[in-house]
Amino acid sequence: MKIRTWVYWCIFGTSLAACGGAPVPHDALSAAQADVKGAEVGGANENPKAALHVKLAKDAIERAQKEINDGDNEEAARTLDRAQADAELAMALAKEVKAQADAAEASEQVGKLKKEMNK
Amino acid sequence: MARSTSLLKLCVSGTSTVHSLLIGASLSALLMACGGAAVAPQELLDARTAYAEAAKGPAADLAPAQLDTAKQSLDTAQRTFEEDGASQKTKDLAYVAQRRAEIAAAEGGREKAERKRSASDKDFKTTQIEGLQKTKEQLAHEKAARADAEKKAAIAMASLAEIAKVKEETRGVVITLSGSVLFATNQSSLLPIARDKLDQVAAALTSQGFKSIVVQGYTDSRGNAAENDTLSLKRAQSVRDHLVSRGLPSEKVTAEGLGASKPVADNGTADGRAENRRVEIVVTPEK
Secondary structure, eight states, rough: OOHHHHHHHHHHHHHHHHHHHHOOOHHHHHHHHHHHHHHHHHHHHGHHHHHHHHHHHHHHHHHHHHHHHHHHHHHHHHOOOHHHHHHHHHHHHHHHHHHHHHHHHHHHHHHHHHHEEEO | HHHHHHHHHHHOOOOOEEEHHHHHHHHHHHHHGGGGGGGOHHHHHHHHHHHHOOOOHHHHOOOHHHHHHHHHHHHHHHHHHHHHSSSHHHHHHHHHHHHHHHHHHHHHHHHHHHHHHHHHHHHHHHHHHHHHHHHHHHHHHHHHHHHHHHHHHHHHHHHHHHSSSEEEETTEEEEEEEEHHHBTTTTOOBBBHHHHHHHHHHHHHHHOHHHHHHEEEEOOSSSHHHHHHHHHHHHHHHHHHHHHHHTTTTTGGGEOOOOOOOOOOTTHHHHHHHHEEEEEEEOOOOO
C-alpha cells in the first residue's frame, strides 16, 4: 500500500511537471530578434560570413517560434540561445571586418604621405 | 522522452513493476556509467577547437573578458555532456559555446585592428608635422638663398655701374659700354683695358643669372652705312666672344650689329658721336 501511494505521488508529480513546463521564452525571443536587427543595422549583411550567421540566427528564431507553438518552451529557449549567439557573432564579425578595413585604409594613407614627402 | 513514458507505464502497473523499475534504473545507471566514455558530439568538438583557436589568437590579450565567457560556456557544455551525454541540450550548449569562442576571436581581431589603425593615425600626424617642419626649413633655406642671390646681384650691379651705364628698360637690363673704352678707331678687336672691364661684366652677369643676352653694336653716323653695320656687328661679336670665353653659356648670348640706326645723342657734335659709338648688352633676366 505504501508503495502504491508513493507511485501515485510519483505520477502526480510527473504530470504536474509536464503541465507546468518551462515558461514561454518571450524575453529571449525579443532579445534574439533585437540582436538580429542590431547585426543587420551594423552592416553584418555586407560581409558573407557575418551574413551567414544572421541567416542562422533568423532560422533559429523561426524554429523557436514553432517550438513555442508546439508547447516545447524549454527547447525553444535553447534554440533562442543559439539564435542570440549567432546574431552576436554576426555583429562581432561585421565590426571586426570594418575595423580591419579602417586599419588598412589608415596604413595606406600613411604610406602615401611618406611617399609624397620623399619625392 | 520515450524513457519517461515507459517509466510512467511501469509505475502505473503496480508493486511488482516497481522492482522492474528499480532494476531498469540500475541498468540504465550502469549503462550511463559504462557510457562515460561516450563519444562527444560534433558540436562539442567544434566548440573545443574554436576555444583553443581563440585562446591562441589576439583575444587572449585583447578580449580576455569575452574569452572567459567562452570558457564558461564551454565548461557548461562539457559538464552537461558528462551528465547527459550527447543530448540535444549538450549540443545546444556546445553550439553556443562555439559561437562565444568565435565572438571572442572576432573581438580580439577587432581590437587588434583598431590599435593598428590608431598607430597609423598617430604615425600620419607625426609624419605630417615632420613634413611641415621640413617644408618650413626648406622655405627658410630658399628665402636665405634668395636674399643672398639678391645681395650678390645688387653688389654686381653696383660694380657694373662703376664701369658702365646700367638702365632697366622694358626690353631688359641694358648695360651700355662706350665704344672708345672698348675699341680703337675703326677697329673691332678689344683694347686690353676693355677686356678687364668685360671680365667684370661677365662676373656680374654670372652671379646674377639671366635668361638670355643680346650684345648690340652701334656706330656714329659718319662714313658708309654698310661699313658701319659691318663694324658694329664685328664689335658686338668681339664682346660676345669675350663674355662667352669668361664662362657665359654660348647658346644664351647672341650678337647683332645695328650701325648708326639708333643714336642716343646728337651726331653733329663730337661728344654726341662718342656717345653713339657704343655697345649695349641687353640682359633678359630669369623669371
